[in-house]
Amino acid sequence: MSKQWFVVYCKSREECRAQQNLQNQGIHSFFPKIRKEKIIRGKKDTVEEALFPSYLFIFVDQADASFSKIRSTRGINDFVKFGREIARVSEKIIKQLENACHSINDFEADTQLLFKSGDKVEIKSGSFKGLTAIFEAQDGLERSMLLLNILNQENKISFCNKEIKKAES
Structure with missing residues (x-):
């Protein structure tokens, strides 16, 4: 069986930690973020925020992957499931999300320069x-x-x- 994209649910505000720990295990992951301008302590600043807070997409081979090892990774709660079936996401949707994040982030970053x-x-x-x-x-x-x-x-x-x-x- 070939590699597929799965969705994991992370602990609150620990998506980056989970992504880093997965990377240390050699597991490819995708954490969609968008840039937003916010006023922090009275100053306008650009910050990155999660597009889907507490969710991370991972790319693994279902036959080879140790799902219990992934579940016990620091920062991850569990896989997203529908009934007993682990949720899968198509490659096409992931590509669309990546493209959307890039175009949104580029547009927002260039607004000041435009x-x-x-x-x-x-x-x-x-x-x-x-x-x-x-x-x-x-x-x-x-x-x-x-x-x-x-x-x-x-x-x-x-x-x-x-x-x-x-x-x-």
């Missing part, structure tokens, strides 16, 4: 869809402050970063 003060941006959704504005500054975790000309008057309005894109020159 717009500079004075850049022209276009609003993609909402009641101001299609209008152009001037990017002024980041406004918190996931928002930006824009200067929008409404009735010949410059107005500062906060928009979600996902609602704006760089205007084509």
Whole structure:
């Protein structure tokens, strides 16, 4: 039988420890994480968080793997099961998760670099869809402050970063 992906349930906030201990045993694992901006002690900082808290995907051969050894690995509680059957995940789903994590993390990491003060941006959704504005500054975790000309008057309005894109020159 060939290698397959399985899901293990980890102890709370010990996914990284479990992953390290599995790696020490020569077991390949995948722990999907995403980067988020948070305010920590009054400062905006980028942190990595678990996409599926307390869950880890492992890639083992069911015939060769010592499931009791994996279960007793520090940081792991048990395998995820449906009845008596250990949960399996297809290779396709794991690849999709990896791709999604990479694209989300790249997008969030580049948000600060994407717009500079004075850049022209276009609003993609909402009641101001299609209008152009001037990017002024980041406004918190996931928002930006824009200067929008409404009735010949410059107005500062906060928009979600996902609602704006760089205007084509």
